[in-house]
Amino acid sequence: MHTKRTAAISTGVALAAVLGAALAASAAAVDPEESTQTPNVSVEYFPEPGGEGRRTEVPLSYGTPDASAALRSAAPAATTDGEVAPLAVTGSSDDRLDVVIIGDGYTADEQDAFHTAAAAKWADITAIEPYASYKGLMNVWTVDAVSAESGITGDPTADVTRNTALGSYFWCSQTERLICADIDKVAAYAEKAPDADLVVVVSHSTKYGGAGYSGLEESGYPFDGVSTLSSDNAQSSMIATHEIAHSVGLLADEYTYEGYGTWTGGEFTEPNSSILTAARMANSRSKWYRWLGENDPTGGTVGTYEGSSYYPFGTYRPTQNSIMRALNINEFNLPGREAMIAGFYREANALSSDVATGTTIGRKDRITVTQAALTGLAAPQLRWYVDGVRVKRAQGLTAAVPATLGVPADGRKHTVTVESVDTTTSIRDPKVRAEATDRLTWNVSASPAAHQKPVPRPGPRH
Ligand SMILES: [Zn+2]
Incomplete structure (x- = not known):
């Protein structure tokens, strides 16, 4: 069973075209932090390697210099800009979850390094279950994005700026490890690959960082999630593993914010967050009751551990720790694993x-x-x-x-x-x-x- 979101594509392309035209009109470089041209979107980031996530709002798109145009004027020779290549293609796109990996901060001469980094990132992600067992339901494509300069803005320090194809930068929203990208530019490259369901942006850097954009379909894009991460930092691969789980498994964050207090709302739609204690869950035969008491791959047993979906009290998660809580563990818990497998099959045959x-x-x-x-x-x-x-x-x-x-x-x-x-x-x-x-x-x-x-x-x- 699968559902491809064909209907949303034309809308997304149209939106990208309109915004692209608007941006082309503003020729000069724009500070992303001062830009208010497009609506904000929620992103998640991980301030420290192996730590818990945080969320903030950032602009969807902004007027960074048009790297492709700059490159064309500086070097009219042919480049591979926009070229699509299969990285791990297992079947027809109609029958697969299609992942597109795009590089930022790679010059025309550095595209081989991008391809090496993309393969390494995909290997990192699919070393983790259940990606490992189910990668046969996924296709992975790369799209070359040629940047005028090597590396991205904010690396190594906040005052460093670079002209890149996707406008990626550290220090997004004054947060060092948060890598934002211009989502309209990302969309323009992603649409060159077949029917992208998920997009991963690999930024050319050794510095730890990344982010996860979600809910993009609501903004008219043909894909729902974009993960950003740095190319030459192995720990940053975990960010994509976590972010893809929001899009594919529809999983909640299992971490909390200290100041959020007690959740007083209703039951959560996500399969790994609940207002029910174990006894009530078992009695009502709901949420992850089928897994209660099982030995879990994260260590320990499946139960109801207080604190989930940002609220430390009045909410429960299935296990003490999991990849949806912190990136210091490379396992989903059993309810999370089942939700991921359901997601793979929802998108693939x-x-x-x-x-x-x-x-x-x-x-x-x-x-x-x-x-x-x-x-x-x-x-x-x-x-x-x-x-x-x-x-x-x-x-x-x-x-x-x-x-x-x-x-x-x-x-x-x-x-x-x-x-x-x-x-x-x-x-x-x-x-x-x-x-x-x-x-x-x-x-x-x-x-x-x-x-x-x-x-x-x-x-x-x-
Ligand atoms: Zn998350």
Whole structure:
């Protein structure tokens, strides 16, 4: 099952075009901190490596110098600016969660270094579960953004400014470790790659820092989240691991602010934050009750630990610590892990076929299917059905013929269904299991004489 946000794309492009034109009109460099041209957006940052997060408001976009224009006038020779390349492509974009990585602060001569950094960042992120097991549901693309200068603004000190393609800078909102970027410029590059669901901006720096923008679809962008992080600081990779979890797993922050006191509102929509204590959760069979008492990969047991969603009192999180609380641990807790897996399947299909579904095929036509390559925690099973009845001996086959599956030549209509179901023990909620189940069905010709050729699947399925 998946939902691509095709409808939002045209809006986002239009918005970017309008804002882009407005910015082009203001030629001179603008101090991002003084810019009030666009609405603010909430970003999250991590003031110290391994620490807890914080949130603040920053401008979405601002009038930094147009690096591409500066570069074109200075060096008219061809560059790779805007070039898209596959970094880890596992299937059709219609069937995958598409991640786009863009570099900032890399000159035309430094694009190889960007590609090396992008691969290293993706390796860091996908070393962590459940990204590790489910990376087969994701595609990763790089887009070259050529900057006029090497490195980004605010590195090593606040007074250093650089002209870069995406306007990234440390010291955003007077906060040293907060790297902001011009989201309109990010969007202009991201739209060159296929159907970006998530965007990661790798800033050319050894200094620890980064940020997570979320809720961007509400502002008209075709993607919901942008993570920024520095290229040559391994600890900054954890920032993207945490930020992507907000977008994909719809997870809450499990850290708190000292001054926030007691939460008096209603239940949280996020799967890893609740107003319920363990006893009430178990009684009402809600939230993460299926995991209560289990040994958790973060250490300790799943329970209800007070303090979550910024409020130290009146709110509960599943475990003492997790990647959603602080970046000093590289594990999600069990409820978080299940939510991440649900998110991967919401955005991706594990099953595809070149034989179009919804068409009628012959009894002796061969159906071939492709299942995403999932490992580790994942336990995908391939099951075949004739008229809704499971054909157990066909389990695991990636090619089958209706007649061999048992479709009789009796002049009646029949159906063949293939199903990929993830039997992982990391899923306990039946709704998530249903999300992790993909099915394709074909009608098999009623007449034994009719023998239609399989029709190739036309275009994207939405
Ligand atoms: Zn967060």
